Amino acid sequence: MTDNFNGLGLHLGNLSRLSAARSRSISAENFDGAKGQGGMAQTGTGAGPARDLGQGWKVSPSISIEPGEVRTLADIEGAGAIQQIWMTPSQFRRGILRFYWDGQEHPSVECPVGDFFAHATEHFSQLSSLAVCVNPRNGLNCYWEMPFRESCRITIENLSVEPVLLYYQINYALTDVPDDCAYFHAQFRRVNPLPYKEVFTILDNVRGRGHYVGTYMFWGANNCGWWGEGEIKFFLDGDDEFPTICGTGTEDYFGGAYCFDVDGNYREFSTPYAGLSQVMRPDGFYFSQQRFGMYRWHILDPIRFETDLRVTMQALGWRQEPNARYLPLQDDISAVAYWYQTLPSAPFAPLPAGDELDIV
Numbered sequence: 001m002t003d004n005f006n007g008l009g010l011h012l013g014n015l016s017r018l019s020a021a022r023s024r025s026i027s028a029e030n031f032d033g034a035k036g037q038g039g040m041a042q043t044g045t046g047a048g049p050a051r052d053l054g055q056g057w058k059v060s061p062s063i064s065i066e067p068g069e070v071r072t073l074a075d076i077e078g079a080g081a082i083q084q085i086w087m088t089p090s091q092f093r094r095g096i097l098r099f100y101w102d103g104q105e106h107p108s109v110e111c112p113v114g115d116f117f118a119h120a121t122e123h124f125s126q127l128s129s130l131a132v133c134v135n136p137r138n139g140l141n142c143y144w145e146m147p148f149r150e151s152c153r154i155t156i157e158n159l160s161v162e163p164v165l166l167y168y169q170i171n172y173a174l175t176d177v178p179d180d181c182a183y184f185h186a187q188f189r190r191v192n193p194l195p196y197k198e199v200f201t202i203l204d205n206v207r208g209r210g211h212y213v214g215t216y217m218f219w220g221a222n223n224c225g226w227w228g229e230g231e232i233k234f235f236l237d238g239d240d241e242f243p244t245i246c247g248t249g250t251e252d253y254f255g256g257a258y259c260f261d262v263d264g265n266y267r268e269f270s271t272p273y274a275g276l277s278q279v280m281r282p283d284g285f286y287f288s289q290q291r292f293g294m295y296r297w298h299i300l301d302p303i304r305f306e307t308d309l310r311v312t313m314q315a316l317g318w319r320q321e322p323n324a325r326y327l328p329l330q331d332d333i334s335a336v337a338y339w340y341q342t343l344p345s346a347p348f349a350p351l352p353a354g355d356e357l358d359i360v
Contacts, residue, residue, distance in 0.1 A: 005017045005018070005019045006019055006020070006021060006175045006176045006177070006178070007019035007020070007021025007173050007175050008021070008081050008083075008145060008147065008173065008175060008177070008178075008181075009145070010083075019175065020175065020176075021080075021173040021174065021175035022035075022173065022174040022175070023171070023172075023173055024076075024080075024171075024172055024173070024174060025038070025169060025170065025171045025172070026073065026074045026076075026169070026170040026172075027168060027169040027170070028041075028044060028045070028060045028061055028062050028063050028167070028168070029041060029058075029059075029060050029061065032075065033074070033076065033170075033172070039055075039056045039059075040055065040056070041055070041059040041060035042055055042059060043059065043060070044059045044060025044061070044062075045060060045061060045062045045063065045064060045165070046058045046059050046060060046061045046062075047059050047060075061167060062165055062166060062167040062168075063165075063166050063168075064163045064164070064165055064166075065095075065156065065158040065163060065164040065165075065166060066158065066163055067158055067160060067161050067162060067163065068157075068158065068159075069157070069158050070155050070156070070157045070158075071155060071156055071157075071158075072153065072154070072155050073154045073155060073156055073168060073170065074152060074153065074154040074170050074172075075151075075152075075153050075154075076148070076151060076152040076153075076172065076174075077150075077151050078150070078151070078174055079148065079149045079150070079174070079175065079176060079177050080147070080148060080152075080172055080173050080174040080175050080177070081145055081146055081147040081148065081172060081173055081175070081177065082144075082145070082146035082148075082152065082170060082171075082172045082184075083143075083145060083171050083172055083173055084141070084142065084143055084169075084170075084171040085141070085142040085168070085169070085170050085171070086139065086140065086141050086142075086168065086169045087113060087117070087140045087166065087167065087168045087169075088138055088139055088140060088166075088167045088168075089113050089114070089140075089164060089165070089166045089167075090164050090165040090166070091113075091158070091160050091162075091164045092112060092113060092114025092115075092119070092120065092121055092122055093112045093114060093115070093120065093121075093357045093358060093359060094112070094158065094159040094160040094164075094354055094357060094358075095112065095113040095114075095156055095157070095158060095159070095160075095164050095166070096110065096111070096112055096113070096156065096157040096159060096351065097109060097110070097111050097112070097113050097116050097154070097155070097156055098110050098154070098155045098156075098157070099146070099152070099153070099154050099184070099186075100151075100152070100153040100154075100155075101146075101148045101151070101152060101183045101184075101343060102148055102149055102150040102151055102183075102343060103150060103151055104343060104344060104345070106345075106347040106348070107348070108183055108184065108185045108186075108343075108345055109184065109185060109186040109187075110186075110187060110188065110348050110351060111186050111187065111188040111336055112188060112357060113140070113156065114140070115188055115216060115218065115334060115336050116142070116186060116188075116336060117132055117134060117140035117141070117142055118132045118134070118216040118277065118293065118295045118336070119134045119138070119140060119277075119278070119293065120218040120278075120293060120334060120359065121218075121278075121280075121291075121359055122138060123278070123280060124136065124137050124138050125268065125277050125278040125279075125293065126270060126277070127270050127275065127277040127278075127295070128270045128271075128272075129270060129271065129272050129273065129274075129275065129295065129297060130143065130272045130273065130297065130299060131143055131144055131213075131214060131297045131299065131338075132144075132295070132297075134277070144184055144213075144338065145184075146183075146184040147177045147181040147182075147183070147184075148177070148183070149177050152172075154170065159354040159357070160354070182209070182210050182211070182340035182341050182342055183340060183341060183342070183343055183345070184338075184339075184340055185210075185337075185338070185339050185340065185341060185345060186336055186337065186338045186339075187203060187336065187337050187348050188334070188335070188336050188351065189201065189202060189203075189334065189335050189336075189337075190332075190333070190334040190335075190352055190356070190357065191332075191333055192220070192332040192333070192356070193222060193330040193331060193332060194315050194329065194330050194331055194332075194333055195330065196328055196330055197328045199230075199233075199312045199313065199314050199315070200312060200313045200314070200315055200333045200335070201310070201311070201312050202215060202217075202232075202311040202312060202313055202335045202337050203309065203310065203311040203337035203339070204309075204310040204311070205310075205346050205349075206305070206308055206309040206310070206339070206341065206345075206346065207307070207308055207345070207346050208307070208308075208341045208342040208343075208344075208345060209305065209306050209307070209341060209342050210304075210305060210309075210339055210340045210341025210342060211298075211302035211303060211304045211305065211339065211340055211341075212234070212298060212302060212303035212304075212305070212309060212311065212337070212338070212339040213297065213298045213299065213302050213303075213338050213339055213340060214295065214296065214297040214298055214299075214337075214338035214339075215232075215253075215295065215296050215311075215335060215336070215337060215338070216293070216294070216295045216335065216336040216338075217254075217292075217293070217294050217295075217313070217333065217334065217335045218278075218291065218292070218293050218294075218333075218334040218335075218359075219250075219291065219292045219293075219294070219331060219332070219333055219334075220289070220290075220291045220331055220332030220333070220359070221289065221290050221291070221292070221329075221331055222289070222329070222330055222331050222332065223317055223327070223329055223330075223331070225317055225318055225319075225320065225327075226259050226317055226318045227250075227315070227316075227317045227329055227331060228249060228250035228251045228259065228260075228316075228317075229249055229250065229314075229316040229317060229318055229326055230249070230250050230313055230314030230315050230316035231246055231247045231248065231249065231250075231313075231314050231316075232246075232247040232250070232253045232311070232312070232313045232314075233245065233246050233247070233311070233312050233313075233314075234246075234303050234309070234310075234311055235309070235310040235311070235312075236303070236304075236305045236306075236308075236309060237305055237306050237307050237308060237309075238307065238308065239310075245303065250294075250313065250314075250316075251276075253296055253313075254274050254275070254276060254294040254295070254296050255269075255271065255273065255274030255275065255296060256269070256274075256276060260276050266279045266281070266292075272297075272299075273296070273297045273299060273300070274294075274295065274296045274297065275294065275295055276292060276293070276294050277293050277294070277295060278291070278292065278293030279291075279292055279293075280292075291332075291359070297338075302340075309339070311337060313333075313335070315328065315329040315330070315331050315333060316328060316329060317329045
């Protein structure tokens with residue numbers, strides 16, 4: 001029966017099924033997603049070019065956000081799910097996205113807009129995965145399904161000293177949400193530089209039941225040589241000193257091997273579930289101040305937890321011969337953790353200040 005299908009969890013095997021879900025979309029041409037109210041703007045950032053055409057002719061394709069302003073992008077009442085988000089901002093690190101589910105006072109998503117879409121800088125690199133796509137030039141796309149039962153509120157804050165121009169579209173469905181659907185979360189962390197012999201914490205202070213579904217890291221190397229010997233560790237449900245899940249190396253976790261090295265150079269790659277999507281090479285292959293964007297989506301292998309979760313990554317390099325051994329690193333490391341969990345969720349630690357977010 002068609003009324004048993006809510007229109008969520010879509011894939012090629014169920015795409016032909018009918019449902020009672022109602023499609024809606026929020027953008028600068030329809031701020032509240034109301035039915036039959038798109039393209040009605042008479043003022044907006046496109047009013048000048050549309051002056052000879054009038055209403056309905058791309059009068060409001062984007063918004064301008066003033067310094068220090070927090071702008072509400074979406075305020076949705078009822079049950080449903082975000083199904084796709086597209087954005088192209090003029091500021092990647094100083095535009096802060098926040099998502100609030102079902103009236104919770106603190107956000108479940110808090111992240112610079114670029115890092116949320118696994119693309120920390122305006123330096124374009126193609127990213128083609130199931131959960132996130134970055135397309136020419138800097139078209140940021142997110143396909144994480146984000147269910148809510150009572151309400152959804154999405155805001156963006158401009159931490160820069162200049163106005164931010166944002167083009168955006170938030171596509172969602174109004175529909176019933178199953179009892180066993182958890183809430184999408186994403187949190188940003190940065191340490192610059194990482195103190196000597198300390199591990200980088202990707203995520204901690206998670207309380208509740210859920211599953212971890214992805215990691216994006218943007219890594220700035222402050223040493224010459226290879227930087228990716230460190231292990232990722234998942235501490236589940238009361239794990240103390242030692243984790244339940246331990247990786248074998250940084251590049252191994254992100255789906256690569258042997259330093260991402262092909263013919264003496266880093267080789268970018270972008271696949272449905274993992275990739276080295278961005279390599280910035282100011283000085284060459286194994287020299288200082290290179291930066292690397294990497295992602296790993298646990299879509300087919302989520303890390304499940306019942307009560308709590310902590311995730312860490314070692315920053316570990318390699319001392320060359322003679323007497324080859326590991327080298328603890330003091331690098332510039334950022335990460336976004338993505339997971340689903342029950343509400344209420346714990347408040348996040350404060351984000352770094354604006355100047356501490358910049359990549360220079």
